[in-house]
Amino acid sequence: MSVACRFLSSALLHRATACLSMTGCRNSCSNNRQMHWIRQIGTVANAPAVCARPVNLTYDVFDGKGDKTPLVFLHGLFGSKSNFQSIAKSLVQRTGRKVLTVDARNHGKSTHSPMITYEAMTNDLTQLLAQLRIGKCILIGHSMGGKVAMTTALTQPNLVERLVVVDISPAPTTPLTNFPAYIQAMKDVKVPNDVPRSTARRLAEDQLRKHVKERSVRQFLLTNLIEEDGQYSWRVNLEAIGNHLKDIMSFPAFNTSYEGPTLFLGGTNSAYISSEDYPEIQRLFPCADIQYIPDASHWIHADKPLDFISSLVAFLQS
Template structure:
């Protein structure tokens, strides 16, 4: 068996745009229109977030979701961590996701800037930053460019490497863009119609269900809340990772799914170069969505890392 079949703990030591805001803009999706707030700017934007208050005084935990995800992906995890650690936990919607504003810009530098603005607004001087997939790359970018903000770093099932060849996201976007749903029908019927249309290009039921968390209803019409146009335009950049000559020397955990290809041994040298104090662990029988597949193991790994 390869190292991906079991838990491994491995210590590795040593185009700018003008700023304009539009109150709302019609975004086309599913054959209908959805009113969203769009920001056409390279400046940081105000992210939406949820707070789960703990009674302890320890550094808060901040969760960043992956592509097509939202802050709700980590709600049950956040509640459990509040109970078990007493820490405050924030879950955050990235730009072009959830209920955060849409933007034509979508780079990791921009998303790290959004996070810095949010932490400043909330007067959080330091946090434990936990990011999954795309959120993991935003977390790494933040740690490498603003290390004073990050007390500890957890990168969930992603590495600072090219991931284009490992994904089917372009196909998912195509399926979502092509979908059309009738207006003024029950939400349950709309979801069934949407899943039927996604099935041709999105074979895995779990992935279809995940994508369908982005289907929203507004005045009887159904559309996607994610900004498919911006995601599609920047997908190649989202799948890569910026080049850095800096390092983050704080405690770091790379937590992979044993059934996922996103953190491989080929990635270890770059992880070691950028994060010299990183540990790498794998959770058995977990896919890319570790927190959904193995929530208890995921929580235990986070708590053990916090106590190390």
């Protein structure tokens, strides 16, 4: 399948100057209905954390009345399922679909493990979906979660009806990140016990500022600061993430492809999906379309939530 040049005149989106053709991809119908949502919280009990065996994942379900294929959101590095809470509620109302948001291993309230690779995270997700009796889903993954979603689609295509990859590509991302500095800065933070949470956040941010210059990034990292019995700590497993950062920044090698409808959604102010990535995207995802949301950074869903939701709804209806 050749690379086709095309543009979208919508005020919300403009596509890449070189986009992948959607020819031959499956179509689906979707009716926009107003639905209520019911928030459920649960943890699936899985195998112990040994090698790449599944671990317990914490999840939220936002349940619509429709019986269409559910949406499953996977967050990025240092994120959590709460990153997509408002997005999930809106999509239930817009589409009537059940929406599942998941904490990755070593993130949020999910189980910690010394291993964090895409094989391991894909096994976690597969086990979770099996436990919840979800035989097919629409995977939506941001950054690290996008790589988990791609890995799942490439290894278990029958499980993925459609795929959305948010501001990441199947290419190494190491040159684009300052994550080693972020990890060290977080490890170096010292907060006294039994101080108010507002004081703890201020002290932690002051200490992060030296190595994390962007305020938005500091605020994002601080979402991981938790208090238990008067003591403050990071809920992410910094040791495991640091030990496997090379794995997280890379992407497994595949000789297979995922033939289902796929959307790569990038931000125009981000460098995570570049034209240099298009050939590999086309090789692995021949039914992929690449779109960019104007004035959005790497955190598209936070910068432009309405445009992000509109893009997802349009893709589901295509």
